[in-house]
Amino acid sequence: MQAPFEAERTWQLTIALLSSEGEIRLPIVSSGVRPMYGEDYFSKCAVRVLGRNKQTSATVVWSDPTSCFYGEQQWRRSIAKKAGVCALSGHVIATGDAVYRPRLVQPAPRNIEAMILATVMEAIPVEEGV
Structure with missing residues (x-):
């Protein structure tokens, strides 16, 4: 099972790859x-x-x-x-x-x-x- 932030990162990478921009931006995570x-x-x-x-x-x-x-x-x-x-x-x-x-x-x-x-x-x- 993935940690919550890992799952969010995976989701955002997937969305970035599917978007027309194709730009990947990782979120800054701090204290949840x-x-x-x-x-x-x-x-x-x-x-x-x-x-x-x-x-x-x-x-x-x-x-x-x-x-x-x-x-x-x-x-x-x-x-x-x-x-x-x-x-x-x-x-x-x-x-x-x-x-x-x-x-x-x-x-x-x-x-x-x-x-x-x-x-x-x-x-x-x-x-x-x-």
Whole structure:
């Protein structure tokens, strides 16, 4: 039986070989959570905001075809502790920017490093009854 990270690596190699790009990129693995760095990473993810609770939290659908799916993931407003890329807009996030991040639960979600700029999140209209 393969170890979890070996199985993931094998799967990603297979997908890379089948893709039209033919480019093989191995994930960086640390403490069981794959960092989500890179300018083009979030272009492969489907991110949809289901609703917001004022300006403190949001419910997000997150789908990464090679890593994880969260149907109703809770995100909390916070301050970026490091630079990154907004998962919705692709804009650069600087340290100290207001962002939304996945709520830390156990085990840690695979997309724990993801961020959405607060200005982008708060520009999304909130539907009544959501």
